[in-house]
Amino acid sequence: xxxxxxxxxxxxxxxxxxxxxxxxxxxxxxxxxxxxxxxxxxxxxxxxxxxxxxxxxxxxxxxxxxxxxxxxxxxxxxxxxxxxxxxxxxxxxxxxxxxxxxxxxxxxxxxxxxxxxxxxxxxxxxxxxxxxxxxxxxxxxxxxxxxxxxxxxxxxxxxxxxxxxxxxxxxxxxxxxxxxxxxxxxxxxxxxxxxxxxxxxxxxxxxxxxxxxxxxxxxxxxxxxxxxxxxxxxxxxxxxx
Numbered sequence: 072x073x074x075x076x077x078x079x080x081x082x083x084x085x086x087x088x089x090x091x092x093x094x095x096x097x098x099x100x101x102x103x104x105x106x107x108x109x110x111x112x113x114x115x116x117x118x119x120x121x122x123x124x125x126x127x128x129x130x131x132x133x134x135x136x137x138x139x140x141x142x143x144x145x146x147x148x149x150x151x152x153x154x155x156x157x158x159x160x161x162x163x164x165x166x167x168x169x170x171x172x173x174x175x176x177x178x179x180x181x182x183x184x185x186x187x188x189x190x191x192x193x194x195x196x197x198x199x200x201x202x203x204x205x206x207x208x209x210x211x212x213x214x215x216x217x218x219x220x221x222x223x224x225x226x227x228x229x230x231x232x233x234x235x236x237x238x239x240x241x242x243x244x245x246x247x248x249x250x251x252x253x254x255x256x257x258x259x260x261x262x263x264x265x266x267x268x269x270x271x272x273x274x275x276x277x278x279x280x281x282x283x284x285x286x287x288x289x290x291x292x293x294x295x296x297x298x299x300x301x302x303x304x305x306x307x308x309x310x311x312x
Contacts, residue, residue, distance in 0.1 A: 072089070072090050072145055072146065073087050073088065073089045073090070073127070073128065073129050073145045073146075073148060074087065074088050074090070075087035075088065075116075075127065075148060077148050077149065077150050077151055078151045078153075079121070079150065079151070079152055079153070080152070080153050080154075080155055080228060080229035081122075081152050081153065081154050081155050081229065082119055082120075082155065083119060084117060084118070084119045085117070085118060085119070085121065086115055086116070086117045087102070087115065087116040087117075087118075087127055087129070087148070088114060088115050089114045089115070089116075089129045089131065089145065090114075091114070091131050091133070093133060093135045094131055094133045094134075094135060095133045095134035095135030095136070096134065096135075097134050098131055098132065098133055098134065098135075099112055099131070099132035099134075100112050100113060100114055100129055100130070100131060100132075101129065101130040101132070102116040102127070102128075102129050102130075103127070103128055103129070103130065104118070104121065104125055104126070104127055105125055105126055106126075116129070121150045121152055122150070122152055123150065123151060123152040123153070123154075124149065124150065124152075125149070125150040125152070126147040126148065126149050126150070127147060127148045127150065128144055128145045128146070128147035128148070129144070129145045130142055130143070130144050130145075131143045131144075131145070153228065153229040154229065155229045155230060155231050156185040156227065156229065156230055156231070157185060157230065157231045157232065157235075158183065158184060158185040158186055158223060158225040158227070158230055158232070158233070158234070158235040159183070159184045159185065159235045160181050160182065160183045160184070160186070160221055160222075160223045160235050160236070160237045161181070161182050161237055161238065162179045162180065162181050162182075162219065162220070162221050162237045162238075162240060163179065163180055163182070164177060164178070164179060164240075165178050165179065165180040165207075166178035166209070169240070169242055169243060170242075170243035170244070170245055170300075170301075171213070171242065171243070171244055171245070172244070172245050172247055172301065172302035172303075173214075173244050173245065173246055173247050173302070174211065174212075174247065175211070176209060176210070176211040177209065177210060177211075177213060177242075178207060178208065178209040179194070179207065179208045179209075179219060179221070179240070180206060180207050181194075181206045181207070181208075181221040181223070181237065182206075183206070183223045183225075183235075185225055185227060185230065186223050186225045186226075186227075187225045187226035187227040188226065189226045190206075190223050190224070190225060190226065191204055191223065191224040191226075192204055192205055192206055192221055192222070192223055193221065193222040193223075193224075194208040194219070194220075194221050195219070195220050195221070195222065196210070196213075196217050196218065196219055197217060197218050198218075198220075208221070213242050213244050214242075214244055215242070215243060215244040215245070215246075216241060216242065216243075216244075217241070217242045217244070218239050218240070218241050218242075219239070219240045219241075219242065220236055220237050220238075220239050220240070221236070221237045222234060222235070222236050222237075223235050245299075245300045245301065245302050246299075246302070247302050247303075247304055248264070248297040248298070248299045248302065248303075248304045249297070249304060250297075250304050250305050250306075250307060251263050251264040251268070251295045251296075251297050251304065251307040252307060252308075253293065253294070253295060253307050253308070253310045255310055255312070258286055258287045258288075258312065259284060259285075259286050259287075260284065260285045260286075260287060260293055260310060260312070261283060261284050262283050262284075262285075262295040262307070264283070264295055264297040264307075265283065266281065266282050266283045267281050268281060268295055268296065268297045268298060269281055269295065269296050269298070270285045270293065270294070270295055271293065271294045271295070271296065271306070272289070272291050272292070272293055273291050273292055274294075287312045290311075290312050291311075291312065292309040292310065292311050292312075293309065293310050293311075293312060294306045294307050294308075294309045294310070295307045
């Protein structure tokens with residue numbers, strides 16, 4: 072009889088052991104893989120080149136006195152060999168955008184390949200782990216030039232390496248401009264914000280009113296909203312004229 076693990080990963084080293092009965096004091100062993108001679112004259116056979124479906128057996132030649140059969144083949148072991156795979160992972164923004172404005176929430180989702188049934192995830196920002204272990208990661212406090220990655224650990228049996236790291240996503244976070252202040256001199260209003268920002272009257276846009284100064288033509292409440300690089304500040308406090 073021979074014994075050995077028959078469910079292996081491709082390239083794994085596997086040891087088979089033959090146990091002889093009535094083999095005599097100096098039995099001989101001929102190992103075979105798919106009918107082709109292999110190994111040495113030894114009760115053990117070590118190989119790392121088996122294929123799925125290969126059959127391994129051993130021919131025993133006995134030198135026992137009065138043996139009924141000189142040569143005896145073992146029952147073959149049919150091999151189940153699983154090919155190795157390589158895990159990988161990519162990440163993408165599924166909520167939010169890049170570039171983004173400071174304070175905007177963003178959610179990343181990881182997509183694993185060859186991660187197995189119970190893939191584990193580790194999210195890192197600037198190589199510091201955030202302790203998130205599922206495939207999504209949200210954070211409302213990203214900073215400019217933050218670098219986000221996800222590391223997975225595959226639970227598949229046959230992998231070239233259990234861990235995989237996503238490509239780095241570098242975030243562009245634009246600063247929100249400071250809240251503007253409006254000063255008043257008679258009917259002339261002046262914003263602390265640079266030219267190009269929008270004036271409002273009673274919450275409605277004043278068409279073409281984007282200079283630093285605005286001359287009031289009607290009594291009402293006036294505000295300015297500053298927008299720089301697509302990021303709006305809170306509106307100025309309203310000024311009543």
